[in-house]
Amino acid sequence: MDRLAREKTGSETKEIPETSQPAWFIPLLVLLLVFIMAARTPLDSDMWWHLRAGEATLQAGSPVLVDAFSTTRAGATWINHSWLAQAGMSLTHRLGGTIGLAALVASLAALSLGLVYLQMEGPPILRAFILVMAAAVAAPVWSPRPQLASLVLFGAVGYLLYLYKYRRKDRLWLLAPLFVLWSNLHGGYVLGLLLVGAMAAGETLNHLLGFGGQEVLSWKRILRLVAWGVAGALLVLINPNGLGMWAIPFQTLNVGALQSSIPEWASPDFHQISQQPFLWLLMAILGTAGASKRRMDGSDLVGVALFASLSFMARRNFGPFAMLAAPVLARQLAPLLHERWYEFALSIRRIFGNGLDHSVLSRPIPLKTARVINLTILSLLAIAAVGKLSLVARPEFVEQASRDLYPVGAIGWLGENHPSGPIFNAYDWGGYLLWMLDEYPVFVDGRTDLFGGELLHSYMRAAAGQAGWEAVLSRYTINLVLMQASSGLVKKLEREPDWVKAYSDSMAVVFVRRQSMHSRETFDALSGFDLSQERARTGRWVSQGSRPDEGIGLYEVRGIDNISRREVIDLIGDTTDPVGRPGGRWMAN
């Protein structure tokens, strides 16, 4: 039974059945569609380090609060705001593998929008349409990360506020457990506080502008809301990080490097079609605000302005904006469409007159038949959802997709040859490297709040091969570099005699510092490397190989007649013994 129909009757008890459609059909249909939309290959550059941290948490039985995954921040306090979500992700991965992770993402996306649906007004078909629009806006942020938990909790807080304001049901006490849970799942709890604050500010605005009506909260109820907001802000301290949790939003915001270089922190790029739904939703709100006879509520106004501003600053805020804006749009659009649709229907009737067989068009489908049809449609969609999930998230598909995103070959080479670290790695690959190889603490990964602006700037300068890159590598005694083949640093290192290109493919390149090649393993690894590039570069006919004999390195340098020993040493970077072990010797060919 539709709420609008009830309101039109002017009575809560007198209900006019508008449709033979069961009330649950449209919401289920649209949420299944959202599930299908969100069922994707579970890959994200941050997912891997979350999984790794989750595994560590599960193994230790307590949250990881000190960095043990990087060389640059090793031993530093890590405000691990997502420890609970990480443990959940790891557990899901253990139990359900990649399909389990994909199912988790799709379920949470559907759940978050389900909570939004509950806050919307108007006919189900309108709500469904707006929800799909909101889904298109939020879709870019649906990925296997704790951020998704923030979206669900954002929806939950929004729903509690909706009940409080529009249904006059005070369930604000639930904010307390929600914020405690939130601060253990993700640092995005601040979004919930902003939502509460926006409503308090909006209601104050309503009073200041002299707007009345049942939906406007009284001062007493505003104070109550503020009190629960303050309680929420205090309760987020109930987490293993303690007071550090309050610092998280500021730490993240202060990392200026984020906005310039990390896409999700950048302002929207409306050249990309995937980012345009945000604009459509915003413009739809503006258009309906201008056209609708229903005055926009102060809470809606402040909320939309606040979250639209946040979205203009960083596109990662698209999700919260969509979830807030969808109910606002529904509230504005429902009365407008009702009025306009009525006019439209009248004009159609005027044009076609008796040409329409109204008796056929308006004849209701028997309830039983409708139910069978509905269940069939939902069942087919459910099958499609499961089918898509099993298709896009099966391990071999994930592995294949990983090859397009991550340096699978290079990391395989590292795993086989174990050259000495520390490693300087690409930011986007830090998480994957952590997940795949325990032995290499990363230089940097997606934990931007841990690394801070200064280190990230150093990383970016070095990664781009800008002035001072050598100093960055020296400062952290980097012996190994894993970077994108197209990066500026790779181009610089190719020209550096101190560095040897030990592995390369179309995606990634591994460089090894010559001085670090004292271990037999590294040298052995290098021996398998085609030195034709070196030959071409140096103009010398040099090749080398190794025959490790029970700890004794035997190295041949062909063409020794034409090249001095000094040059050979320069080339492979040693003084007396290429492997630093007794027994190593030079042999002329």
Add this chain to the structure above:
Amino acid sequence: MKTEPDLKSRDFLWFSLAAAPILAIACLLPVYPNDYWWYLRLGGEILSGGSIPQVETWSATQAGEPVVYQAWLAALVFLGLDWAGGVPAVVLARGLSLGVFYASIFLASRRVGAGARLAAGLVVLAALVGSSNWGVRPQVFTYPLFGLALLILVSWHMGRYRWLWLLPFITLLWVNLHGSFPLVFLLASAALVSGTGDRRRLSAVLAVMVLAALLNPRGWGAWGYFWQMLSDPSVRRFSSEWKPAALVGWQSALFFAWLLAGIPLAAYSIRRLPPSYWLWWLGFGWLALSGVRNVIWFSALLAVLSAALLVPLLSGKPALNAHPTRARINYWIGSILLFLTFLFLPGVRERWWAQAPPPLSPDTPVQAVGWLETHPELKGRMWNDLTFSSYLIYALPEQPVWIDTRFEVYPPERWERYQEIAGAGQGWQERLVEEEIDLVVANREAQSALIGALQHAPGWCLRYEDSTTAIFSRSGPGSGCPEIVVGRQDSRLNP
């Protein structure tokens, strides 16, 4: 003596108060080298050849390829202004264009009911938001056309059709001045679809506008040019002015704040605007968010729409002020204010201002190009900085450029290669060899890495340098480098 209320003189005074700082800034802003200079050369070639060039001849890299100059008339206007008075005349023309543009916005705001003070305030706001688009380029001539079209269509909504016949003439001028002429159709067709004026009249005018838009050297091809520019990969990827507006700096913050302010204005104003106004808002808002070069159009619309929505919120008293004003004094004060702005014109300001800013932007390589002209022996193929390209095309016509600000002329691969060389990326030397480059005209600010690399690279000699430019040439085998000439970049010099 009792005087009658005189809104016209008060309007003039308020507009003058708003326009005076705008015009003063327009006079003070230097001429940036990005596009202006090559339009002068284009104008010269059109005049001398009697036709618009259709084949690329200015660059070494795209020579012989077809090229389209939709803004041919603007090129001739620039040339005429240059002949008439050089850079000061061009700056004056920009000031006048902007003056007409903002006067149209003021009048349109007044037309929708705003008081003179509100209209003046909104004009200032629009100027602050749109001032990054005030460069001396063909677009600047289209701003008054847009403003007038907006004013005419706002008037049409209110049943005033007196100036409707001007729209085809505006279209005719616009299509020959700049490729952005479809914007006038966007304005008019939105009005036709959902405006409140006489649609029959507007339909007829729109039909004539379509015909007027055909009166250009390329006929229907002008429409194709518009779409080509919107979708051209080089333009979209490499031209900063075509990039989406990002929330960086005070100007964009002001823009976004005004954009979002549209929601409360729409929500709380008791006035309901015609849907056509919202279509304008949505269409031009989308354009502005898609490319910063479109912000200026949207700022005009924002001013007029804000005026319309704010009127009922702000009007505590009737629009007509009951207090009489002295019309003559108002006109005098306003005129003096506007006249004073001309004192900031280049060529005038130097007479009373010892530290007057130069008319040309410091990154116009006047001295360096002058030095190159005196060294005809440096004739090899040249690699040049993008910013310098326009001036090089103009001042050194015998030396083809490697790349220039006509983004659509060069394929994306060329731009990628440009970035590689400009940043001294991997293989820059090989790239210069492949391109057979013998001469590098680099920008000290934009290409510091390249300049540093060239200084240490064997086979290259630094021949000339000043505060903005460094010129390198290849040295012959075994020969040393001649002495470096240190120039004094002084853009006060009028080329």
